[in-house]
Amino acid sequence: MAGHIPVMSSEVMEWLAVRPDGFYWDGTFGRGGHSRSILDSLSQQGRLWATDRDEAAQAEAGRINDRRFTFKRADLxxxxxxxxxxxxxxxxxxxVSTPQLTTPQRGFSFQENGPLDMRMDQSEGETAGELINRLQEKELADLIYTFGEERLSRRIARMICEARKQDSQWxxxxxxxxxxxxYPRRHHRIHPATRTFQALRIAVNDELNQIETVLPLALNRLNPSGRAVVISFHSLEDRIVKHTFKAFVAHGFRILTKRPLQANEDERAVNAASRSAKLRAIERGAP
Ligand SMILES: C[S@@+](CC[C@H](N)C(=O)[O-])C[C@H]1O[C@@H](n2cnc3c(N)ncnc32)[C@H](O)[C@@H]1O
Known part of the structure; x- marks a missing residue:
């Protein structure tokens, strides 16, 4: 199984500007690459809490034996x-992390064959296969359109509903x-399944709702001069981050990244996942 290369690590550390004695939260621990960099910047008085909803992330966190570090399995x-x-x-x-994507049993990727699961937390909730069996054709088309921005959503939903009459195993x-x-026969810029898989993954994990609900609450928990760094991987996520940050300017916050930062050429060349990453940072005003 592949590991996970943390994306835009030096930019994360630059914009988080860790205070050695501070208290930090990594809400998406993954395989802990960023968490380890934060720990390296903390003094013995500093503390890091990391959370993730994924069981494999929890197992990885168990390998960090450091009294300044606490891990809890939880969604945002x-x-x-x-x-x-x-x-x-x-x-x-x-x-998602690289191990989530490349483990066939997790069902996130159309490159690997496995059950159509897509749950970040496999201990609860509906799988993507169960979701597409439950929804009406129109609901499915709307979901694929809204969360995948897929213009062929109606056709894809119709074909899925036809197929599930024959066999409901996905x-x-x-x-x-x-x-x-x-898709019509022609050269595609991206794989024809990309947007549909994105849409189902977002729905199964309630991803946008989590970001939209929790980001304002988390920003309100920042101490004076505290900072938030958010990396998103598609425009729907990034839009929420951008608008939430903008709204917080009226509450004494300062946006540190006027435009989202992207990975540099060197990183993009070696880590394909970094190519769609957009990083935004914000700081709470001093008292
Ligand atoms: C891109 S990976 C993070 C990689 C990590 N920064 C590293 O260096 O290894 C994203 C992680 O966030 C977790 N995640 C995504 N959305 C989440 C949510 N709403 N609540 C909790 N965890 C979430 C996923 O399970 C995944 O492990």
Whole structure:
């Protein structure tokens, strides 16, 4: 199984500007690359809490034996209830980790054949396969259009609903094959299943709702001069981050990145995942 290369690490550390004695939250621990960099910048008085909803992330966090470090398995919303009150900064590196993508059993990728699952937390909730069996054709088309910005959403939804009459068992390759058939024969810039898979993943994990609900609450928990850094991987996520940050300017916050930062050429060349990353940072005003 592949590991996960943390995206835009030096930019994260530059914009988080860790205070050695501070308290930090990494809300998307993944394989802990960013968390380890934050720990390296903390003094013995500093503390880091990391959270993630993924069981494999929890197992990885168990390898960090450091009394300044605490891990809790939680989604972003649940994490807020667990965290101590104020914080000097937090990082969200959204989306999925490389091991999630490349493990066939997780069902996130059309490159790997596996059950159509897509849950970041496999202990609860509906899988993507169950979701597409439950929805009406129109609901499915709307979901694929809204969360995937897929212009062929109606055709894809119709074909999925036809196929499920024959067989309600879903694999990633079966769905990818339907998306490919739905597209006219020509050269595609991206794989025909990309947008449909994105839409289902967002819906299964309630991703946009989590960001929209929790980001304002988390910003309000920052101490004076505290900072937030958020990396998003598609325009729907980035739009929420951008608008939330803008709204907080009226509450004494300062946007540190006028435009979102992107990975440099060197990083893009070696880490394909970094190519769609957009980093935004904001700082709470001093008292
Ligand atoms: C891109 S990876 C993070 C990688 C990490 N920064 C590293 O250096 O290894 C995204 C992680 O965020 C988690 N995640 C995404 N959305 C989440 C949410 N709403 N609540 C909790 N965890 C979430 C995923 O399970 C995944 O492990």
């Amino acid at each position: 919303l649940a994490a807020l209830d667990l965290l101590p009150s104020g914080m000097d900064g937090f990082l969200w590196d959204l989306g 694999t990633t390759h079966r769905l990818a094959e339907i998306c490919t058939r739905a």
